[in-house]
Amino acid sequence: MSTFVIGLSIAMLLFLLSAGLTLIFGMLGIINFAHGAVYMLGAYVAYQVAATTHNFWLALCVTPLVLAVVGAIIERLVLRPIYDRPHEFQLLATFGLILVLEEAVRMIWGLQLRSIATPPGLSGSVHVFGTDISKYRLFVVVFGAAMVALLFFGIERTRLGLILRASSNNAGMAEMLGVEVGRVRTAIFALGTALAGIGGAIAGPMLPIQLQMGFSVILDCFIVIIIGGLGNIRGAVAGALLIGMTRAYGQQYAAEWIDIATYGVLVVTLLVRPQGLFGIRLRTA
Amino acid sequence: MLELRDVDVFYGKAQALHGISFSVAPGDIVALIGRNGAGKSTLLRALAGAHGLTRGERRLDGDIITRLPSYLCSRRGIALVPEDRQIFSSLTAEENLRLVEVLHPAGYWTRERVYRLFPRLAERRKANGISLSGGEQQMLAIARSLLANPHYLLLDEPTEGLAPIIVDAIIAAISEINQQGTAVVLVEQNFKVPQLLANYFHLIDSGRLTWSGPPDRLDEARDLLIVGRS
Numbered sequence: 244m245s246t247f248v249i250g251l252s253i254a255m256l257l258f259l260l261s262a263g264l265t266l267i268f269g270m271l272g273i274i275n276f277a278h279g280a281v282y283m284l285g286a287y288v289a290y291q292v293a294a295t296t297h298n299f300w301l302a303l304c305v306t307p308l309v310l311a312v313v314g315a316i317i318e319r320l321v322l323r324p325i326y327d328r329p330h331e332f333q334l335l336a337t338f339g340l341i342l343v344l345e346e347a348v349r350m351i352w353g354l355q356l357r358s359i360a361t362p363p364g365l366s367g368s369v370h371v372f373g374t375d376i377s378k379y380r381l382f383v384v385v386f387g388a389a390m391v392a393l394l395f396f397g398i399e400r401t402r403l404g405l406i407l408r409a410s411s412n413n414a415g416m417a418e419m420l421g422v423e424v425g426r427v428r429t430a431i432f433a434l435g436t437a438l439a440g441i442g443g444a445i446a447g448p449m450l451p452i453q454l455q456m457g458f459s460v461i462l463d464c465f466i467v468i469i470i471g472g473l474g475n476i477r478g479a480v481a482g483a484l485l486i487g488m489t490r491a492y493g494q495q496y497a498a499e500w501i502d503i504a505t506y507g508v509l510v511v512t513l514l515v516r517p518q519g520l521f522g523i524r525l526r527t528a
Numbered sequence: 529m530l531e532l533r534d535v536d537v538f539y540g541k542a543q544a545l546h547g548i549s550f551s552v553a554p555g556d557i558v559a560l561i562g563r564n565g566a567g568k569s570t571l572l573r574a575l576a577g578a579h580g581l582t583r584g585e586r587r588l589d590g591d592i593i594t595r596l597p598s599y600l601c602s603r604r605g606i607a608l609v610p611e612d613r614q615i616f617s618s619l620t621a622e623e624n625l626r627l628v629e630v631l632h633p634a635g636y637w638t639r640e641r642v643y644r645l646f647p648r649l650a651e652r653r654k655a656n657g658i659s660l661s662g663g664e665q666q667m668l669a670i671a672r673s674l675l676a677n678p679h680y681l682l683l684d685e686p687t688e689g690l691a692p693i694i695v696d697a698i699i700a701a702i703s704e705i706n707q708q709g710t711a712v713v714l715v716e717q718n719f720k721v722p723q724l725l726a727n728y729f730h731l732i733d734s735g736r737l738t739w740s741g742p743p744d745r746l747d748e749a750r751d752l753l754i755v756g757r758s
Contacts, residue, residue, distance in 0.1 A: 402630045405619075405623060405626060405627055405630065406627065406630070406631075408616070408618060408619060408623075409616045409619060409623075409624075409627050412616045412617060412618050412619065413614055413616055415578070415614075416610070416614040416616070417616075417627075418597070418598050418599045418602075419576065419578055419598050419599070419602060419607075419608055419610075420599075420602055420607075420627065420628050420631065420672065420673070420676065421599050421602040421603055421628070421631040421632060421676060422599055422627075422631060423599050424599065
């Protein structure tokens, strides 16, 4: 049971990051290699706010706002000039961003490991169904589920979501109908970055906060969005659950096989349904 | 008045339009007729702000709007329905319409009226864009642009490949749209549909306007269209 909850909590964390990654790809057509670095930045920002104010919840609220601004700036200054350029430019640009972000974080916070104290009330465990389950991980699951619901509602039921879905489907036509597509792109990138920031803040009390934390998670995120289908939020949920559970149960029962299992899931999906579980098969033009 | 003055348009190194001057006045139905590759779609796109002009001007009511991005042209009352319709495939028919509703202030054309113009659309409102037939997509594309209550509606081959009964519905719709005050530019490959609607005709070939005139001089133009390259 506790493995199940751990799997869910990993899934939620993966979802927060993958949702942003897949939204950004769906709308901007960019594979954002810097997404892991942004997640790391989120963790450090959350750490700083929590350390200064001794309030985890404040950190959780402030971090996405700060990261949204960072994301908007990155989109306008770095990405906007290169949308029309070949993919290599975007690859290099987002890769370059990783280096810039890492150095900035290193300059501000140094090399030592940081961590965020588990907020009071969520430390320790509860005894349910015969096992001990970490309260914080339970919180992560509930919080993650709430975020999934919020995202779905926002995308499927609001005007903004409608504009976003139309623009992702066909930016040129959306623009001809009156959508200021440039602004939508900035908003999506800011949203994706904010989600990664929330992921970083949530991860703070669970994982060590250090410069390499982005790398270890970004690979899983790419696997998630490929399995789920690029640009698809439902797919991100399904992929995150799959990989989260694989990781948790793998850790519990066959630790040496985790990576093989994870990549195995990826390979099988690509063989059986290369467009992803929820992806649409694109006709080659 | 929406106009192009002495416009050149390039696709990379290839010149698609040569010194085009073209205008639409409020209330007009103007037809632009030409073969495949003659430059009809390019001219419409240039008119709508969907393609940049290498030389020349685009004007709206006297204001120069050459550099105005297409979303602002849309807000100023110019609507383009492209040849491939470009329905948002992952949205329902109704969502395709709602998108335009939230982007533009209300006017004569409301969702109600648009469904009355195309009753078939009302039946299929919950269907996903991708599952609509060609005729339904065309009706949706026109309805969608209408909801912006444009002053100028540019239609790129709206009847191409459609069954006669749907063509009739679209012709009737265009007529009513024009009667409600929207000027229409109708692009087609032949005179068949335009001669039922238009009050002025242009012929285009290899990026140049080769003939312009009112319906009573159409016979001159017909010969030009048959004879071939100018």
